[in-house]
Every structure is written in structure tokens, then in C-alpha cells.
Amino acid sequence: MKTTEEKKYTFRGNTYPCCASLTMGIIGGKWKTVILYHLMNETLRYNELRKSMPTVTERTLSLQLKALEEDGLIERKVFTAKPPLKVEYSLTEFGKTLLPLIQIIADWGVVVADKYSK
Amino acid sequence: MKTTEEKKYTFRGNTYPCCASLTMGIIGGKWKTVILYHLMNETLRYNELRKSMPTVTERTLSLQLKALEEDGLIERKVFTAKPPLKVEYSLTEFGKTLLPLIQIIADWGVVVADKYSK
């Protein structure tokens, strides 16, 4: 029989036509991989993330952090009840399964930037 | 001196604030990784790609192929001068440097889809 490869990939209510598009649906967009990259080896506070990403707006950073949290990739921990608040973001165990992926994405970016800067 | 890590990453006229965002700027979007995924192991004609990606529109496929070609990731070869045209797409040597990346993106998607489908 002629199966035209109608396999579907689903995650949290979203269905993708390809395994690659599922991954990109979760970590795609302009900022998500940057956030994950900065959280690879350390826990960071909101303001520390902002300083690491000088060109992102507060609103966008907030939205992307929330999306990553909803997808279970990062964890948000609040340490103080009254202002000034202290909030820390870190990778979850699930988020850590992305470490090799984030690393190779970062490495490829470095290699390409190096090669084409000369 | 207080370097706030102002390193920039550039490729083909675009500047990114992070090595990870450079990579995503090149292979990001809804369809580029899907195209690259289908070209991993074989050369494909325009129509073969379309059949592999039933939900993409002709316009979008055409635009994404052109963008990938302009970034030097894929190669477009025309084999006939008069209609019916025969056009084949394949990875360039530069595009092949993405193979491990595409593979790990695809693998992660499969694992996640498997885990959350049960």
C-alpha cells in the first residue's frame, strides 16, 4: 500500500507534520534558544537574563520565559514574598534533554560567524 | 574593564546578539528544517518535496527554498530547458555541515512525540 508518510507528531495539543518541525515549534522563534543557551550551565535571575540579552524587551523576555515554562523546559522559582522579588530560572530535567541540541546550535553559529567574518 | 559580553555574530549582512540566534536565524521558521530534513540523504525534485510536505503551500516552499539557496545551504539544479522542467534540490557542502544538527533536531522531536503520545 502507498503510505504517503502521513505520520503525525504531537506535543501539548499541537500537531506537526514532521519530527523536525515539532522540535522547532518548541524551541523556535527569535529568543527561546538564546534563553536556553544562557541557562545551559547556570541558574539565572530575570535581570541577569536581561543583561545577557541586551536587545530583548522585557515583555518579550517575559512571554518567552512563560512559554518555555509551560512547555516544561525551564523552572521558575520565587524566593521572596515581598518586593524586591527574587526569581530564578533554570532548566528542568526535561529541559536538560535539550542540552546537546543547544550546544550544537551554538557551536554551529560560532563556526559560521568565524568563517564569514574574515 | 566591564565587558558586558558585547560579542556580535554576523552572517550575510545580518548581525545576531548570540551564536545560538545566528543559527536560528538561518534555519529557523516553520519550514526550513523540514526541507533540510528531507534533503538529508537524498536529492529531491520540487514535486517530491511537496509530496513530502503535504501542508506547505507552493509559494512558501518556493520562498524557503530560495532563502536556503541564497544562504548557500542547498543547491538548485535545472536539467531541462523547456517545460516540463526538471529541477533538483540537494545539500551543498556547507549545508552538509548542518547534518548533525538536523539529525539531533529530528531525533529530539521523535523522542518527545513518543513520550507524550502515550
Place this chain on the structure above:
DNA sequence: CTGTATCCCATACGATACTG
């Protein structure tokens, strides 16, 4: 067969001001 042309829209993202 391999695309373009036109039109349209949703959504992602930015700018700025403001709040608990």
C-alpha cells in the same frame, strides 16, 4: 513540472509606560 503574482491575515515581536 516548477514555480510567480496577488491578496490577506495571524502572530511574533518591539516601544513605552506602568505596577505589586
Place this chain on the structure above:
DNA sequence: CAGTATCGTATGGGATACAG
């Protein structure tokens, strides 16, 4: 400090028809 609220915009991508 850690965000929301509001508003505006750019662009990625869909639908459809048509062209070389």
C-alpha cells in the same frame, strides 16, 4: 526586582489563480 498593560508594526506564511 520582576514583571504587565497597551499599542503599534513587521513579516512569515496561507489561499488562490496564473505563467513559463
